[in-house]
Amino acid sequence: MAAIIQVKNLFKSYWRNNLEIPVLHDLTLEVEEGEFLALMGPSGSGKTTLLNLIAGIDRPTRGEVNVVGTDIAKLGESALAKWRSSNVGFVFQFYNLIPVLTAFENVELPLLLTKLSKAERKKHVETALSIVGLGDRMSHYPKQLSGGQEQRVAIARAIVTDPSLLVADEPTGDLDRKSAEEILILMDRLNKEFKKTIVMVTHDPHAAQKASRQLHLEKGDLV
Amino acid sequence: MKVLKLIFKNALRHKLRTTLTIVGIAIAVIAFGLLRTVVTIWDSSVDATMANRLITRQSVSFIFPLPYSYKEKIESVPGVSKVTFQNWFGGTYIDKNNFFARLAVDPATMFDVYPEFILSKDELNNFKKQRNACVIGEDIAKQYKIKLGDIMTLDGDIFPGRWDFVVRGIYKGKNKNTDKTQMFFQWDYVNERMKTEMPGRENEVGWYVVQVANPNKSAEISNQIDALFKNSTAETKTETERAFAQGFVSASGAIISAMNVMSFVIIGIIMLVLANTMIMSARERTREYAVFKTLGFSRLHLTGLIFGESMLISCLGGGIGLFLTFPIVAGFEQAMPKGFFPFFFIEPITVVLAVTATILVGVISAIFPIHKALNTKIVDGFRYVG
Known part of the structure; x- marks a missing residue:
């Protein structure tokens, strides 16, 4: 399989009070298409920073992504x-x-940037919501949904444009065990059934077990 | 779902806050409209003056009279085409709150010098023929339901006594800002009674109104008129009607200036209120803007969302305010003593200014939140805890 993510000599640092704080040190990584990768590590290890760089919501100090x-x-x-908007779907904690x-409407948001007609958008949204099992909750507002349901809506929003890559930052971090399990099963299904490449940041070893590969980061280095 | 719908939903997210802001803007626009109306109406009394009319008055103050004998001398000045004169009569009509100008005038020349007061030939002839006849503006006639032939009784103060006048004419205005709230009667009639009832006060006029053939020579003619009466017991001061009217207005100038400034200060205050609302809203939505950016929404989209919301609130408030300004201004006019303002209407320029101010408030209030939303990095947006 071809690599969908190639990270070479990636270095990222932040500046605080004129002091450069390195977060990632010359990191090199490849993720193959269809892989389900779990990034693990303690707080401050740089896993979310790496995820943000892969997803294109942050910029590296140097290196190739x-x-x-x-x-x-x-x-x-x-x-x-x-x-x-066309390549990455995002799932947040x-x-x-x-x-x-x-x-x-939340799931429809990314489709507003496309040229799809209203009817086509409706069809896509209904499909995405039915995949996550919320076909009957379409007109509900977030405050009318449970945490697990909200996260499933977020997953539907992430997949509605059919991106090849899904990035998830602690997707089960704010959920009870049962809801977390349902989300993990859903992500596993997206990976296996819908062939989505998934990069997931998690603290939870149980969640990480669902992934096909686990990587550990410590102080900005892969260990 | 479209961006417009999202703008509406965002605006209604905090219903109470948005409602209060809209009400605030509406009140500000009403206050602006009312103050501007008073200021422009006040100024329009100056605008209504004619360039070819000069006023000759007593040099010390227009409250001191001039001798009637000056008329012929003024008429003899080259460039003067016609001279008329007036006396401020004062007095009370039915009630002291019924305020309108009552002037003793020369019926032979008055309507020649003031062509903006339109009176039919028959009515003018009737006015000239009858000693105690009077002519009133159509606004007065409407307001007090007076028709031709009715008697108007004034209780005199400057000219004491009971004065009965027969209405022989009702004049119309040539222009929208022509004062149609004046009452004119014959100076001769007043003068006759002064001769018998208050000897020593006869043959006095309040001021002369001098019509000149060439307005460009007004300054020269004014100097010539004043030179005629230099070192006399009643020296004169001649000036354009405009300058004379400005003299009246300037007596209240400080108040009018204050009202003028206040009308714009109100707009400034409401701009700060809306800007504050928009800044609070944008700050609360820092994470949401990060989500929008993450999903691929551009800077233009975010600008549209914030700008649209600011404009929506501003235009709703401004629209409601402007809509209510008309009945409120009408109510204000009713609440004032009758005839206090010779005419009272919202000038088109006031509407234009209110609309411009509303748009400006919406635009300026959106600038800071847009700048903040666009320049906050996505990762910083997600870290924001509201």
Whole structure:
């Protein structure tokens, strides 16, 4: 299988009070298409930073980040935004749904950037929500849903544009055990049945077991 | 679902806050409209003056009279085409709150010098023929339901006594800002009674109104008129009607200036209120903007969302305010003593200014939140804890 993610000599640092704080040290990594990768490590190890760089929502200090055939470190802001909208689906720990929009409207959001007609958008949204098992909750607002349901809406939003890569930052971190299990089963299904490449950051060893590969980060290095 | 729908939903997210902001903007626009109306109406009394009319008054103050004998001398000045004169009568009509100008005038020349007061030939002839006849503006006629032939009784103060006038004419205005709230009667009639009832006060006029053939020579003619009466017991001051009217207005100038400034200060205050609302809303949505950016929404999309919400709130408030300004201004006019303002209407410029202010408030209030939303990095947005 071809590598969908190629990270070479990736270095990332932040500046705080004129002091450079390195987060990732010359990191090199490849993720193959269809892989389900779990990134583990203690707080501050740089796993979320690595995920953000792979997803194109942060920029490296230096190094190459080649994702879905594009060196995203070289893209301008608007090109990167366009690239994200068509190649990456995002799942966050705290779901990050828009509270004034219904489940349907939240899932529809990424499709507003496409040229799809209203009817086509409706079809896509209904499909995505039925995949996550929320076909009957389309008109519900986030506050009317449980945490697990909110996360499933977020997953539906992540897959509605049919991206090849899903990135998930602690997707079960805010859920009870039962809901977390349901989310993990859903992600496993997305990986196996829908052939999505998934990169998931997690603290939870049980969640990491669902992945086909586990990588550990410590102080900005892969161990 | 479209961006417009999202703008509406965002605006209604905090219903109470949005409602209060809209009400605030509406009140500000009403206050702006009301103050601007008073200021422009006040100024329009100056605008209504004619360039070819000069006013000759007593040099100390217009409250001191001038001798009637000056008329012929003024008429003799080259460039003067016609001279008329007036006396401020004062007095009370029915109630002290019924305020409108009552002037003793020269019926032979008055309507020639003031062509903006339109009176039919018959009515003018009737006015000239009858000693105690009077002519009133159509607004007065409407307000007090007076028709031709009715008697108007004034209780005199400057000219004491009971004065009965027969309405022989009702004049119309040539222009929208022509004062149609004046009452004119014959100076001769007042003068006759002064001769018998208050000897020593006869043959006095309040001021002369001088019509000139060439307005460009007003300054020269004014100097010539004043030179005629230099070192006399009643020296004169001649100035354009505009300057004379400005003199009246300037007596209240400080208040009018304050009202003028206040009308814009109100807009400034409401701009800060809306800007504060927008900044609070944008800060609360820092994470959401990060989500939008993550999903691929561009800077233009975010700008549209914030700008749209700011404009929606501003335009709703401004629209409601402007809509209510009309009945409120009408109510204000009713609440004022009758005839306090010779005319009272919202000038088109006031509407234009209110609309412009509403748009400006919406635009300026959106600038800071847009700048903040666009320049916050996605990762920093996700770290934000509201």
